[in-house]
Amino acid sequence: MIANTKMTSGEDAPVMLELKDATVAFGMGSDAYVVLDQANLQVKENEFVAVIGYSGSGKSTLISTLAGLITPVSGAVQYRGKPMPPPGPDRGIVFQNYSLLPWLTVVGNIDLAVKRLRRDLTRSARRDYVQKYIDMVNLTGSEKKYPSELSGGMRQRLSLARTLSMQPEVLLLDEPLSALDALTRSVLQDEIIRLWEEDRRTVVMVTNDVDEAVLMADRIVPLTPGPGAKLGREFEVTLSRPRDRTTLNFDPEFKHLRNEATRYMLQLSADSKTRRETRRFTLPDLEPANLSG
Numbered sequence: 001m002i003a004n005t006k007m008t009s010g011e012d013a014p015v016m017l018e019l020k021d022a023t024v025a026f027g028m029g030s031d032a033y034v035v036l037d038q039a040n041l042q043v044k045e046n047e048f049v050a051v052i053g054y055s056g057s058g059k060s061t062l063i064s065t066l067a068g069l070i071t072p073v074s075g076a077v078q079y080r081g082k083p084m085p086p087p088g089p090d091r092g093i094v095f096q097n098y099s100l101l102p103w104l105t106v107v108g109n110i111d112l113a114v115k116r117l118r119r120d121l122t123r124s125a126r127r128d129y130v131q132k133y134i135d136m137v138n139l140t141g142s143e144k145k146y147p148s149e150l151s152g153g154m155r156q157r158l159s160l161a162r163t164l165s166m167q168p169e170v171l172l173l174d175e176p177l178s179a180l181d182a183l184t185r186s187v188l189q190d191e192i193i194r195l196w197e198e199d200r201r202t203v204v205m206v207t208n209d210v211d212e213a214v215l216m217a218d219r220i221v222p223l224t225p226g227p228g229a230k231l232g233r234e235f236e237v238t239l240s241r242p243r244d245r246t247t248l249n250f251d252p253e254f255k256h257l258r259n260e261a262t263r264y265m266l267q268l269s270a271d272s273k274t275r276r277e278t279r280r281f282t283l284p285d286l287e288p289a290n291l292s293g
């Protein structure tokens with residue numbers, strides 16, 4: 001194993017993002033659908049946290065809450081110890097579905113964000129700055145292409161470059177790789193890890209892939225199946241960095257963590273199924289009637 005170059009969030013690193021008994025619901029009154037039920041989460045500065053969960057459990061809702069796009073109906077969401085401000089460029093989000101502007105080229109999509117945030121740059125410095133992020137995600141040569149002319153992996157890289165170009169303090173990644181084929185997915189995993197190791201930011205990444213979470217994160221936080229999801233038992237990933245996927249496959253600690261996390265997720269799913277079935281088969285508390293009289 002390569003020497004541990006980890007210099008992240010220790011015990012005493014400041015808390016960057018925090019959910020305190022946060023309940024998030026859609027709809028009103030008896031029709032309300034509770035997605036997160038008194039959820040608690042702390043993310044420290046420079047930490048890479050992976051949230052894993054089943055489809056529909058509330059992962060995107062969690063990310064939107066951490067971005068300040070959704071306000072909990074009760075409890076609190078805090079940013080650097082203060083109530084979460086409205087969404088801003090300090091919290092960059094990469095969505096599952098790219099959210100690129102189709103009428104702008106690769107350069108145009110990144111430049112739009114940069115133009116607004118880096119008014120200090122001259123036109124030529126801004127051009128170099130945009131190019132730096134294009135090169136960073138290996139889109140060099142595709143500068144003039146439109147999103148429709150890019151593959152899924154390239155679009156996701158563009159989306160990542162655009163968000164990184166805003167130099168957010170916190171990077172919120174909502175299943176950024178789930179729509180990609182396995183090969184492109186592993187290339188982009190490596191790119192995100194490389195970028196994160198170069199320029200440590202606080203990252204919360206949602207994924208439904210346990211291997212991806214173990215490979216990339218410092219800590220894995222499972223979301224229990226909804227409705228009324230909570231954050232479950234956490235898994236600390238103490239594997240040294242940089243992590244090499246081929247070596248990791250033979251690493252006993254990697255295998256152990258992967259098995260533990262998978263087993264836990266399967267248990268959560270089984271428990272939730274049992275709860276649903278118990279609810280379905282609970283009979284009303286009736287007294288037998290005396291039919292003879």
Ligand SMILES: Nc1ncnc2c1ncn2[C@@H]1O[C@H](COP(=O)(O)OP(=O)(O)OP(=O)(O)O)[C@@H](O)[C@H]1O
Nearest residue numbers: 026033035053054055056057058059060061062226
């Ligand atoms: N705006 C909304 N209005 C009403 N219900 C919503 C809204 N957004 C999400 N939900 C519901 O909240 C639940 C959680 O949705 P969410 O998108 O957060 O889950 P997810 O874990 O990200 O799912 P997936 O992995 O499939 O993307 C779902 O049942 C969904 O129908």
